Amino acid sequence: MKKLLFIIAIGFFACNTPAEKKAETVKTEELVMYKSSEMALLMREMYIFNEKTKEKIIKNEELGEFPANFLNIHSAILTDPADRNSNFEAFSKGFITNQEAVFSASSKATKEQFNKMVNSCVACHKTTCIGPIPKIKKLLIP
Numbered sequence: 001m002k003k004l005l006f007i008i009a010i011g012f013f014a015c016n017t018p019a020e021k022k023a024e025t026v027k028t029e030e031l032v033m034y035k036s037s038e039m040a041l042l043m044r045e046m047y048i049f050n051e052k053t054k055e056k057i058i059k060n061e062e063l064g065e066f067p068a069n070f071l072n073i074h075s076a077i078l079t080d081p082a083d084r085n086s087n088f089e090a091f092s093k094g095f096i097t098n099q100e101a102v103f104s105a106s107s108k109a110t111k112e113q114f115n116k117m118v119n120s121c122v123a124c125h126k127t128t129c130i131g132p133i134p135k136i137k138k139l140l141i142p
């Protein structure tokens with residue numbers, strides 16, 4: 001059951017999954033799993049990590065450290081390698097700078113910096129992968 005939920009989540013997250021295609025995605029579950037690119041896996045990890053970070057900010061807890069493996073955004077293999085153009089590199093750098101700054105911001109500025117980081121996820125997604133944008137926006141701290 002846990003696995004099935006995971007698969008449904010993938011269908012929900014994927015770049016351009018029209019609603020009517022979601023049911024089909026669930027049927028081909030094993031296939032979907034093997035097809036996930038390095039970048040898709042990294043993105044899911046970044047999403048989950050930032051969901052937890054959001055909770056910590058709201059509860060005023062210690063945030064820990066910037067996860068160094070997020071730097072793999074500069075090298076991870078994409079589903080469509082053509083996506084990695086100069087634009088993509090610029091958005092990656094902007095995102096990394098903003099994500100790092102979440103950990104160095106003063107406690108007063110953390111929430112604002114976190115939301116800035118989330119907006120830099122969205123900015124890149126507008127150019128490459130629009131599907132997950134509504135989901136990503138849910139990370140914003142009101």
Ligand code: HEC
Pocket residue numbers: 010013014015037038039040041043044046047050077078079080083088089091092095117118120121122124125128129132136
């Ligand atoms: C530099 C551009 C860029 C940035 C920055 C970026 N993304 Fe992505 N994201 C992509 C691309 C491109 C894909 C598709 C990856 C693939 O299929 O190989 C993707 C895929 C995803 C997916 C779908 C993964 C799946 O299951 O297929 C999620 C969720 C996601 N990103 C969330 C985020 C979050 C959260 C952030 C910020 C913390 C973020 N992204 C930052 C470009 C970006």
